[in-house]
Amino acid sequence: MVNRIMLNETSYHGAGAVSAIPGEIKARGLKKPLVCCGPTILKHGVVAKVTDLLDAEGIAYEIFSDIKENPAIENVQAGVAAFKAAGADCIIAIGGGSPMDTSKAIGIIINNPEFADVRSLEGVADTKRPCVPIIAVPTTAGTAAEVTINYVITDLERRRKFVCVDPHDMPIVAVVDPEMMDSMPKGLTASTGMDALTHAIEGYTTLAAWEMTDMFHLKAIELISKHLRGAVAGTKEGREGMALGQYIAGMGFSNVGLGIAHSMAHTLGAVYDTPHGVACAMMLPIVMEYNADCTGERYREIARAMGVKGVDEMSQAEYRKAAIDAVRQLSEDVGIPSKLAALKEEDLPFLAESAYNDACRPGNPKETSAEDLTALFRKLM
Secondary structure, three states: OOOOOOOOOEEEEOOOHHHHHHHHHHHOOOOOEEEEOOHHHHHOOOOHHHHHHHHHOOOOOEEEOOOOOOOEHHHHHHHHHHHHHHOOOEEEEEEOHHHHHHHHHHHHHHHOHHHOOHHHHOEOOOOOOOOOOEEEEEOOOOOOHHHOOEEEEEEOOOOEEEEEEOHHHOOOEEEEOHHHHOOOOHHHHHHHHHHHHHHHHHHHHOOOOOHHHHHHHHHHHHHHHHHHHHHHHOOHHHHHHHHHHHHHHHHHHHHHOOOHHHHHHHHHHHHHOOOHHHHHHHHHHHHHHHHHHHOOOHHHHHHHHOOOOOHHHOOHHHHHHHHHHHHHHHHHHOOOOOOOOOOOHHHHHHHHHHHHHOOOHHHOOOOOOHHHHHHHHHOOO
16 A cells, blocks of 8 residues: 655744745745735734734735634635735735635645636646645644645535635745744634544554554644643743744655544534534544444554553553543633534534535545434534
8 A cells, every 4th residue: 555645845833933934935936925824913013923924025925814713705705816816826814724725725626727616626626736825824833734635615505514625725935933833712722633633543443544644643643632731821931832833743744644523523623614613523522432342452542642651551441541541631721612502403404414424524434325424413402
């Protein structure tokens, strides 16, 4: 079997890493970026930490901030128009998964105009050319969109999210600067952190997992388990640990895929606008219980990475329960709810069908059905 690993051309890590951005733009012969971000971080001055550097170096740019949480087809279309109107030749994506996913779709369509219908990008689109150069600057520690070949767009008309998997969308440069994450409120820190843990655990247990991605995922689980509580409390060490942990998780799962915790979370986000990290955190222990009998000894290593003591003396049933309990405890400690009040019984057939058809579902270690997914969703009620 042949395994493939795809990562950024270049990545920068550590406090002050954003200072490298002007040099990267100039060294690559780029002239004018479109700065893609959400309206909140633009308003609160987070984006200025980058644009001030561009101003100082005389680099022209335009800002596009018409990007909502759970970005929609319409946001992508507006971004494509903004890129063309600006005469841009690259993108600086600043923010969480929403600006980065939007930027990937914009960049792909600009260089592959035959995919102007955003829906045509769903799944593994047969694009021919790499997207426009993207420099990705995360302001949340969770999605790892700066180092993945995946992005997710919401189809508001059809009440669904669709996953796009395209090696051509990989940002050429990732700038992972924990100082860009300082303004994250506690709730967002918690939810994006649990998204990162879900990436790591699903990536470690997915059908395509192999030795190199196992190495990434176990280290990510260790770092996230050690640092998420501190990050939520606002400690410098916690922020730095989470910035690294979520990136390492992305290095792994981008190359092997995910499972039904993510396919179900995508559906909850599309129907109820549930924040993605919250949906992942709620689904993860439920899905881990469901998948446990198809994971061999992997839950023992998850429990070990999460700091559970004495796992080698535990029975299989004990260490599987210990891993799931550790996930539940971490989620509870950072304030994630375990139930979804908006969930309605009459929505379950649609939710289950959408989750079953999601691109993440085939990677799940256990064969599933719409009936199984219905039962799992019901556990959130």
